[in-house]
Amino acid sequence: MADFPGPYHSTGKQVLRNGAHFLDACSPETAAALALLLNHARVAVCPGLPIEELEQMKKVLWS
Numbered sequence: 001m002a003d004f005p006g007p008y009h010s011t012g013k014q015v016l017r018n019g020a021h022f023l024d025a026c027s028p029e030t031a032a033a034l035a036l037l038l039n040h041a042r043v044a045v046c047p048g049l050p051i052e053e054l055e056q057m058k059k060v061l062w063s
Contacts, residue, residue, distance in 0.1 A: 013026070015031050
């Protein structure tokens with residue numbers, strides 16, 4: 001496996017987290033964009049989202 005900048009990387013339409021299937025995207029380009037986003041974003045800005053849901057989202061994606 002190549003050296004990736006974080007736990008997420010894409011292969012085809014799949015996004016893998018630490019080498020395990022994480023999600024499917026509609027295209028390889030979307031999967032690559034999502035992997036980049038997940039690897040480099042550490043702050044979620046979601047106006048109006050209750051803090052409990054925001055904390056759960058951060059835990060699932062980046063813990």
